Amino acid sequence: MKIHPLITTTEALAELCARLAKSEFVAVDTEFMRENTYWPELCLVQIANTEEAAAIDPMADGLDMSPLLDLLTDNEDVLKVFHAGGQDVEIIFNFTGRTPHPIFDTQIAMMAVSQSEQIGYSNLVESWLGLTIDKGARFTDWSRRPLTERQIEYAIGDVTHLSKIFPKLLARLVKTGRGEWLDQEMEKLADPDNYRNDPTVAWKRIKASGRNPAMLGRLKALAEWREHEAQDKNIPRGRIARDETLADLASHPPRQQADLAKVRGLSQGWKDNEIGRRLMATLEKAKPLPDEEMPPRAPKGAPLGKEGALVADLLKLLLKIRSREIDVAARLLARSEELEMLAAGVRKSLPILQGWRREIFGRDALDLVEGKLAFAVEGGKLKMTHVDDAAGAPGEPGAEPGSRAAAG
Structure with missing residues (x-):
């Protein structure tokens, strides 16, 4: 297999994607950082077929990612193969508003040929190729430049191994007749609705007891407010306020801003700062959750x-x-x-x-x-x-x- 040097120009990327567009499948992986940001920061993209592989630097000056993004989201003739690809798909969706399709996830596929529910990439490679993955670069800072040869070699290995495993795994699925079992699971992975970031439904991810419409209305308003605050600052939502804090505020809303200093999870500064004022304004404007948005009740016959x-x-x-x-x-x-x-x-x-x-x-x-x-x-x-x-x-x-x- 031919391994290309790190791709940093639009011309080289376009030439690579033109060749890959003739493939039956491409194996894809990404390296990103999201510990300190709301939006994941794409640092590297690796792609391979059975003949060639390359790493692409999306942080390179002047690089237009369109040839790659078009290949992944517009070309229906090429199957896109990922391993545990949910976050990879999310990043591509953030760039384009579209998801890769058609898609195949080897972690999901392994569920149909083994009892492994979330097999890790290292174990996948060991079980199919008998190779041990060097995990030394696993927790590297992919945003730092320049990237070392070791980092690039490690990253490209993810897709070169995947391009060898996929045909073997596909053959096993064909032999067992279980390929159609996975159709629905793969379509779920590619469903754009899974990756749309709608602040108005963010409250549904927060655990809160009870079905009080007023409380749930406050929770919805607070969760939406937090999403906008985190997006504007591009920091993780948990750095604005934790889920438990929002649930507590929704259940026991403070009467005045000074009371925010007594809320677990908020600092003393919230009692008189601007973000505290915006939080209080959000609570004051919150309306009870309408009937059509209330979470469904437990099914008839439950609790058991x-x-x-x-x-x-x-x-x-x-x-x-x-x-x-x-x-x-x-x-x-x-x-x-x-x-x-x-x-x-x-x-x-x-x-x-x-x-x-x-x-x-x-x-x-x-x-x-x-x-x-x-x-x-x-x-x-x-x-x-x-x-x-x-x-x-x-x-x-x-x-x-x-x-x-x-x-x-």
């Missing part, structure tokens, strides 16, 4: 109660058994909240009762809830047995044509 909780535990055991049987990550089959909803009597719109998930797991989960499936231990192994088959045919004691042996 003791018996329902036991059923949910059995469903989780069933999920664990099934994931081991077919060597797939449990989270790809079902989420805990779905199992609890099923145990609580919910049937409508549950992903585990639709499509391939119903065939692989949902049907048995439903049978378990309805008393048609039971657990048994035979020969030291846990087995799942359909109740109507457990007794066996007449004259054939112990016959269990409906049972499934769990992985031992």
Whole structure:
């Protein structure tokens, strides 16, 4: 594979992207810094196909990133391969308002061929290529210039390895027939709605107890205010105020600015500074959350109660058994909240009762809830047995044509 020198000119970038545009896929990775900023600062982009690889310096003077961004977001003929690519996709969306498409994430794909739910890149490389990654440059300051040869070599390695792993992983998916299981997951990763930064819905990310409209209205207003403050200053939102502080202010709003000095998480200066005045103005203008914005209530049948909780535990055991049987990550089959909803009597719109998930797991989960499936231990192994088959045919004691042996 040809490794190019660090790309710092628009001409070199355009030539590279013109060649890569003829590829079936490109492996992509980014290096960025976001510890001290609201917006992630893109410091390096690495890209490779099966023949060549390069690192691109987006901080180089005069470099126009358009050829690369167009390749990633406009070219539907080239598959974009990432590993744990959520933050990479977010950065590209921040630049363009678009996301890479079509997209493939090797971390997500590993869920369909193993029980790994969040396999790290180093473990991915070791398991597929038998190589050990040098982690020495992992926590480097990618914003410092000039970059060292070691930094560039480390960064390019991320995509050269990925370009070798992807065909092998794809072949495994084709062999097992599980490729279509991932279609929905990949589309979720590429959905622009996941990356739009809408301050008006920022409150939904904050944990707050209760459904009081006045309290939630204050929380919404405070969260939106914090987003704007952090964006204007380009600092992490937590440096304005922590989530817990906003929730406390929404639940127990101060009567006057001087009271801000008593709020945990705020300094004494808030009692008479400008940001404190803006916070108080936000609280004063806050309106109760309208009915149409209220968070949904717990599904009918919840809370589970003791018996329902036991059923949910059995469903989780069933999920664990099934994931081991077919060597797939449990989270790809079902989420805990779905199992609890099923145990609580919910049937409508549950992903585990639709499509391939119903065939692989949902049907048995439903049978378990309805008393048609039971657990048994035979020969030291846990087995799942359909109740109507457990007794066996007449004259054939112990016959269990409906049972499934769990992985031992």
